[in-house]
Amino acid sequence: MARKKDRLKINKAGPFFVDSSCIDCGSCVHIDPEHFGQTGNSSYVHTQPSSQKEINQALLALVDCPVAAIGAPKRLTSQISNDIFPIMVTKHSSGEVYYCGWSSKLSFGASSWLIRSSEGNVLIDSPRWSALLARKIEEMGGISKMVLTHRDDVADHSKWAKAFNCERFIHKEDADAAPEAEHLLTGMNVIPISKNLKLIPTPGHTAGSLVALLGNKQQILFSGDHLWWNPSKKVMIASKDYCWWNWSEQLKSVKKLLDLDIEWLLPGHGHAHRFKKGEWEIALSQTLMHAESSEDSLSY
Ligand code: SF4
Incomplete structure (x- = not known):
């Protein structure tokens, strides 16, 4: 629980605050950029929410928050239930997509996503274990498959796999992060794991990074840490600074995605984004042009 005595001085005066236990994972900024920002060392409240709608978003x-570093008075926190997650992001013809919340310190606050479909529900990356979230997912039909996009975002995968007896998929190159996974993928070929969901190996950020692609038209891309959106610059980021394995391989992997028809980009870290028809290829081409010509891919 966040402590008032550890409240960071940089917070805007008012009821919401971030305390010194913040690990600067950015999750609050991705959920509520209108009120939370990052200094480079931590997050903070840059604007206090005023309307009820804004308060609800700040409460989310x-x-x-994976380390409970955000505080607010009880009169506000009592307005939100701990079992608020998962929250629907979009209804796609191939299934409903939800944000799972319960981000984990183990995956540095990475986002995880749930696809609810008649083919069986799929968890994309692992949230923190939560009996409350597990109960909600059970009511939604459980989990039949779990895709682990790369080694960093496996969090509590073992607990989720045990609870739902689901099959886990991870690339062999990152499999030391989840050696018990039922499916260790090899090579660079696209791997369909159901009628509407395929996995595309995209090495670069890590040797075993992969993305998951839902649907055939107006697709949804679960991009792990391969790509994410920067809302202030309105560009897609492939980050050399956060490339742990091989930057030139990552750029090759980015190129592989040019022909897609993406409507939603749902990353592990960074902001999600919805594209209008035709915007994806333009945005990704700009990212590639910038990344190939720049030493620092974050200098947008
Ligand atoms: S979600 Fe919590 S730990 Fe992460 S940046 Fe925000 S306050 Fe800090």
């Missing part, structure tokens, strides 16, 4: 960030 508070509940999601």
Whole structure:
């Protein structure tokens, strides 16, 4: 629980605050950029929410924080239930997509996503274990498959796999992070794991990074840490600074995605984004042009 005595001085005066236990994972900023920002060392409240709608969004960030570093008075926190997650992002012809919340310190606050479909529900990356979230997912039909996009975001995968007896998929190159996974993928070929969901190996950020692609038209891309959106610059980021394995391989992997028809980009870290028809290829081409010509891919 966030402590008032550890409240960071940089917070805007008012009821919401971030305390010194913040690990600067950015999750609150992705959920509620209108009120939370990052200094480079931590997050903070840059604007206090005023309307009820704004308060609700700030409360979502508070509940999601992996280390409970966000505080607010009880009169506000009592307005939100701990079992608020998962939250629907979009209804796609191939299934409903939800944000799972319960981001984990183990995956540095990475986002995880649930696809609810008649083919069986799929968890994309692992949230923190939560009996409350597990109960909600059970009511939604459980989990039949779990895709682990790369080694960093496996969090509590073992607990989720045990609870739902689901099959886990991870690339062999990152499999030391989840050696018990039922499916260790090899090579660079696209791997369909159901009628509407395929996995595309995209080495670069890590040797075993992969993305998951839902649907055939107006697709949804679960991009792990391969790509994410920067809302202030309105560009897609492939980050050399956060490339742990091989940057030139990552750029090759980015190129592989040019022909897609992406409507939603749902990353592990960074902001999600919805594209209009035709915007994806333009945005990704710009990212590639910038990344190939720049030493620092974050200098947008
Ligand atoms: S979600 Fe919590 S730990 Fe992460 S940046 Fe925000 S306050 Fe810090």
